[in-house]
Amino acid sequence: MKLLFYLITYIPISFIRCVVIFYTELRFHKTSSVYKLTLCNIKICFPELSDADKVLLAKQSFIETFVSGYETFQAWARPIHISGKKIFRIENNYLLSQNISNKNGLAIIAIHNRSVDMLLKWINAKTKTTTLYKKVKIKPLDRFVRNQRKDNSNEVYETNINGVRKIFKAFKENKVVCLAADQVPQKGMGEYIKFFNTDAYTTTLAASMVYKTKKPGVFICINSFANNSLGVTIKPSMNSIYNESEYKLSLNQSIEDLIRINPKDYSWEYKRFKRSPSGIDPYDGI
Numbered sequence: 001m002k003l004l005f006y007l008i009t010y011i012p013i014s015f016i017r018c019v020v021i022f023y024t025e026l027r028f029h030k031t032s033s034v035y036k037l038t039l040c041n042i043k044i045c046f047p048e049l050s051d052a053d054k055v056l057l058a059k060q061s062f063i064e065t066f067v068s069g070y071e072t073f074q075a076w077a078r079p080i081h082i083s084g085k086k087i088f089r090i091e092n093n094y095l096l097s098q099n100i101s102n103k104n105g106l107a108i109i110a111i112h113n114r115s116v117d118m119l120l121k122w123i124n125a126k127t128k129t130t131t132l133y134k135k136v137k138i139k140p141l142d143r144f145v146r147n148q149r150k151d152n153s154n155e156v157y158e159t160n161i162n163g164v165r166k167i168f169k170a171f172k173e174n175k176v177v178c179l180a181a182d183q184v185p186q187k188g189m190g191e192y193i194k195f196f197n198t199d200a201y202t203t204t205l206a207a208s209m210v211y212k213t214k215k216p217g218v219f220i221c222i223n224s225f226a227n228n229s230l231g232v233t234i235k236p237s238m239n240s241i242y243n244e245s246e247y248k249l250s251l252n253q254s255i256e257d258l259i260r261i262n263p264k265d266y267s268w269e270y271k272r273f274k275r276s277p278s279g280i281d282p283y284d285g286i
Contacts (some may be wrong), residue, residue: 001144005077013070013228020066024059035062036286038268044282045196046263060264064224068114068265071230075118076148080125087122087222089231095218096234100127105174105215109206109237111182111255112267113221114230120149120178122232123220129178130155130170132163160186164205171209181206182255184275192277195252201275207251210241217241219254223262233261 029035039058046054074083099106108129110119123129133149133156136142149156155170157163171177184190185203193202210217217237222230238254240246259266271283 001140002077005073009070009074009077009083011070013067013074016070017063017067017228020063024063029059029062032062033286034065034269035059037271037283038062038065040282040286041268041270041272042263044198044273057263058268061266061268064114064264065267065269067224067228071115072117075115075121076144080118080121083118084122084125086228086230087118087232088229089225090234091231092234092236093232095236096123096126096220099216099218100176102216103174105171105213106176107171107206107210107215107217108176108178109217109219109251109254110178110180111219111221111258112180112270113223113258113262113265115222116180117145117148118230119220119222119232121151122222123178124151124154127176128154129176130157130167131178132157132159132167132180134159134183161189164189167205168209171215172213174215177209179206181251182272183270184272187275191248193248193252195272196256198273199277200252200273201277202248202252204248204251207241207247210237211244211247214242219258221258221261222265224265233258 023029035058038061039054042054042058046057049057108123110116120131131149131154133146135158136145146156157166167177167179181203184201190201190203192199195202206217219235219237221233223233225231235254235258238250240250273282276282
């Protein structure tokens with residue numbers, strides 16, 4: 001399977017982008033569930049935008065979704081010193097390097113901006129990590145992705161109660177843990193917390209780990225720039241993440257701040273609000 005992805009990555013990324021742009025110019029994207037979900041989420045999260053701006057952002061995000069999928073193939077098929085050549089700009093790299101060298105434990109909290117796997121490969125070039133992993137339904141692909149994330153002796157646990165216990169234990173043992181905290185957790189493993197001013201069922205694991213241990217946490221994502229180049233943005237956690245009454249909301253606020261840097265890079269096609277407290281599914285019919 002790795003050979004297949006390797007061969008695919010010989011296609012220039014500029015060609016991939018041109019194909020997707022051409023597809024959108026023909027307006028074929030408007031029948032896609034990816035586009036419809038993207039537009040739905042943008043309408044929920046950015047009510048202040050005009051209708052035209054919402055449609056434009058959804059179109060831009062649709063394009064970046066497919067281009068970032070190609071970046072994931074690159075991360076899977078090639079070592080990071082090759083696939084990561086496009087990463088030319090690192091903001092606040094010292095936050096990562098200092099906390100890693102201190103060896104007192106570090107929670108790296110990521111969001112689904114562009115290729116999470118490329119980001120993880122970039123992080124793992126600096127340090128081993130303990131991460132949680134959501135199973136892929138296609139078994140051969142599941143084995144492949146899991147092995148990719150285990151590369152360089154990283155610890156990878158399935159996203160369930162047992163996995164949560166193991167990653168919390170690793171954090172207490174001063175290891176570096178890496179978690180994505182912007183997707184809907186299993187029932188009983190989250191709480192409703194404001195996200196873009198909307199109640200969203202949210203995992204509290206990352207925020208709880210940082211709050212309870214008082215260990216450092218940073219927020220991180222990949223963003224796109226001109227000429228298909230990429231940058232990594234690292235932000236410190238807010239002081240409020242160490243406050244009992246604020247640490248859960250602080251998590252989503254930090255995630256929002258990362259998303260607002262370049263909203264078209266975020267995975268808006270994900271059903272983030274599917275578990276509504278009202279029981280109403282905003283994606284019904286899509």
